[in-house]
Amino acid sequence: MNQQHIFRDFDKAIEALKGEVLTMAGLTRQNLERAMRSLLERDIDLARSVIADDADVDDLERQIDQSGIDILVRFHPVASDLRLVITSMKMAHNLERISDHAVNIAKRSKKICKSTMVEDASLTEPLYSLADKLLRDALMAYTDANVTLGEGLKVRDKELDQLHKQMIASLSARLEDSNGRSENLLHLIFVARSIERIGDLAVNIGEDAVFLGEARDIRHEHRRNSAEEGESPVS
Amino acid sequence: MIERLNPSSKDISIAVKDLDFSYGSSPVLKNIQLDIPENGVTSFIGPSGCGKSTLLRCINRMNDEIPSARITRGDIEIGGVNIYDSSVDVVKLRRDVGMVFQKSNPFPRSIYENVAYGLRLRGERDKAVLDQSVEQALHSAALWDEVKDRLQESALGLSGGQQQRLCIARAIAVKPRVVLMDEPCSALDPIATAKVEELIWDLKHAYTFVIVTHNMQQASRVSDKTAFFYMGEVIEFSDTSRMFSNPRFRKTEEYITGRFG
Numbered sequence: 001m002n003q004q005h006i007f008r009d010f011d012k013a014i015e016a017l018k019g020e021v022l023t024m025a026g027l028t029r030q031n032l033e034r035a036m037r038s039l040l041e042r043d044i045d046l047a048r049s050v051i052a053d054d055a056d057v058d059d060l061e062r063q064i065d066q067s068g069i070d071i072l073v074r075f076h077p078v079a080s081d082l083r084l085v086i087t088s089m090k091m092a093h094n095l096e097r098i099s100d101h102a103v104n105i106a107k108r109s110k111k112i113c114k115s116t117m118v119e120d121a122s123l124t125e126p127l128y129s130l131a132d133k134l135l136r137d138a139l140m141a142y143t144d145a146n147v148t149l150g151e152g153l154k155v156r157d158k159e160l161d162q163l164h165k166q167m168i169a170s171l172s173a174r175l176e177d178s179n180g181r182s183e184n185l186l187h188l189i190f191v192a193r194s195i196e197r198i199g200d201l202a203v204n205i206g207e208d209a210v211f212l213g214e215a216r217d218i219r220h221e222h223r224r225n226s227a228e229e230g231e232s233p234v235s
Numbered sequence: 236m237i238e239r240l241n242p243s244s245k246d247i248s249i250a251v252k253d254l255d256f257s258y259g260s261s262p263v264l265k266n267i268q269l270d271i272p273e274n275g276v277t278s279f280i281g282p283s284g285c286g287k288s289t290l291l292r293c294i295n296r297m298n299d300e301i302p303s304a305r306i307t308r309g310d311i312e313i314g315g316v317n318i319y320d321s322s323v324d325v326v327k328l329r330r331d332v333g334m335v336f337q338k339s340n341p342f343p344r345s346i347y348e349n350v351a352y353g354l355r356l357r358g359e360r361d362k363a364v365l366d367q368s369v370e371q372a373l374h375s376a377a378l379w380d381e382v383k384d385r386l387q388e389s390a391l392g393l394s395g396g397q398q399q400r401l402c403i404a405r406a407i408a409v410k411p412r413v414v415l416m417d418e419p420c421s422a423l424d425p426i427a428t429a430k431v432e433e434l435i436w437d438l439k440h441a442y443t444f445v446i447v448t449h450n451m452q453q454a455s456r457v458s459d460k461t462a463f464f465y466m467g468e469v470i471e472f473s474d475t476s477r478m479f480s481n482p483r484f485r486k487t488e489e490y491i492t493g494r495f496g
Contacts, residue, residue, distance in 0.1 A: 003494040010493065076452055078479040081492045215481030 010075050014084065017067045021088045021095075024060040025139045028095045031057065031102040032135070032198065036128045039109035039121050039191065047113065050106035057099040064092035080212075087212040091142055094201045094208075098135065101194040101201075108187040115184055124191050127167060130160045131195045134202040141209035150209030151218065153202060160199040167192050248273035248413060248443040249294060254309035256289060258301070263289050265467045267309070271460070276435055276444040278454035278475065281464030282496050287447045290464075291415050294318075294445065295332035296325050314412065330357065333406030337418040339398035341390035341405075346373075346382050349390045349401055353409040368408055376404035377434050396427025403434060407442065414438075416446040420453065432457045451491055455479045463487045 005011045031050050038047035068089040071077060077085055112121065134153055141150035168189060175185045207219050249271040256264035264286045271277045279287035289298065293311060296318060298304040310317045318328055330353065341349050350369040351359075359365055369386070373379040378400045382393070390401055399419060406414055416435075420428040435444055435457055448454050454461050455475055462472040463486075471478060471487045482488045489495055 003489055006493045006496055075493075078451070078455070078491050079482050079488050082480065 007075065010071075010077075010081075013067070013071050013075070014081065017064065017071065017085065017088050020060060020064050020067060021091055022143070024057060024064065024092060024095050025142075027053070027057050027060065028099045028102070029132070029135060029139070031099050032105070032128075032132065035102040035105040035109060036124070038106055039112065040125065042109075042113045042121075044110055044113040047106040047109040051103050051110075054099050054103045057096055061092045061096040065089055083212050083215060087142065087208045090208050091205055094204050098198050098201050101198050104194045105191050108191050112184050112187050121188060121191075123167060123171070124188060124195065127160065127163050127192055127195045130163060131198045131202070134160065134199050135205075138202040138205035138209070141206050142212065145209060145213035147210050147213040147216075150206035150213070153206035154218075157199045157203045160196060164192055164196040164199075246273040247271065248313065249445070250312040250315075251290070251293075252309050252312065254290075254293070254311065255307045256286075256293060256298070257305060257307050259303040262307075263467050264293075267469055269462060269469060269472055271443065271445060273443050274440055275460065276439050276446065276458040277460040277462065278458035279445065279447045279462050279464060280449070280451060280454050280491075282490065283449075285464040286467040287462075287464045288417055291417055291445060291447050294413065294415055295329050295334055297334070299325065330409050331411050332413045332415060333409070333411040334415045334417070335399070335402050335406055335419050337421050339395060339402050339422070341393070341398050341401050343389065343391055345387045346390045346393070346401060347386040350404050350408050352405060357409060372404040372408035375407055375434075375438060376400045377430060377437075378404055394427070396423050396430060399423060399427065399431055400434065403431070407438065411442065413443045413445065416444065418447055418449065421449065428453070451479070463490060465490065 005014075031053055034046050035050045037043065038050065068085045071085050075081075134156055137149055137156075138153055140146060141153070171185050171189050171192070175182050175189075178185055204219075207217075210216050210218050247270045249269070251267050251269040251271070254264055254267040255262060256267075267286075267290060279291065281287050292298045293306070294313075306319060310319050312318065313328075313332065316323070342352060344352075347369055350372050351365050354365055354368055359368075370379060370383075373382060378397060381397060382401075390398065393401060399422075403414070403419075420431050423431065432453065435446070438444070439459075444458075446454075446458065458475045460472065461475045461478045463470050463478065463482075465486055471482060471484050473483065478487065479491060482491060
């Protein structure tokens, strides 16, 4: 809807909110990319800066919530405007959690950097590459209210889950044979876990993009469909 | 274009069928089709001049008083009866279809007489019946506690909000089927508005309310169904929650989100 609002301030407030979300999304994705680079390149300073910069993401989450509340109180938005405000606030929450996972990765990276043991951290690269694509497309789905893109993320996340499972199996096997090198392998298992969770959070953003575009709530659809068919829900 | 209500889900109180209406040679309403459910609240929203008040006034034939105004096609049925049929007694129709206006309009008489007015007009002379009906109507209008000790005082001494609730009491004293309201809260402060809205909500199990409002928050708070009018047509008619969260048509979306109005 490109038509101007009868209150120009409303358009300005909505544009400002969207701008804040995009800034937060950019920072979050950058934090994740730097956390992974610190791990792959054993760059401890980069890991430290990721941990420090997470405060900016936290500030933006609070700022976006405040901007959303201000718009709700001042303009009482409805329909697609209401959905945009709600989705933006939820998006900020999901991005904050993704940035927390970037911090988790950076913390593990720091520990690996300090260790004298060399472990093949590049094992996590394909997993990250897949998660980052999901995150990129989730952000695009929100920006463009692209329902098809948002809805497709859940299926694509299964590929990430599968890769994660394989990687955990491989790392666990190595762990058993490691004899004293186990600590770094454990760190990598936690890194993989964080990346897998980032995929889930990207799916959440995609689901919110579907709500934004079509007011359709696709969350927990599998569970609901099972319940409707009289099956017991998957725990 | 219009989502028809499912008649089986709730009984239809007012059925507007293919209605065209004109002032002189100017068409004002075009092909209106609405099934307004019984014992519920239906809001009419839309920009000024879209025809919502005109349709409201068609429902109790108030437009009959305007010489150039006429229905050129279609009809309106209330409880299955065509209200424009020549056999319909318009006075009786207006007893069945009460109206509350934008500006409260109590008669310059006592509070009691205002409420008793319609009953007396109907021929009620029994003092006990009148007393009971007045008390019941004032209770229903959430006004009894505020006026019970001064029923014989002039209604003009009441506050604006109280006067509007008195008008509602006057309308419901004769036990109408339908209560039409044309911007009933536009001259009231927020507290008086809240009281009137609560009243509508409490009474909807017994009456069919149709409300014209420019206040979309009011429409979303108070009504079960909302009809959006634009340039003499009903663009969308749906559940209020649906309309304000996910309207079907672009024009509705543009209007309720403040892109024009």
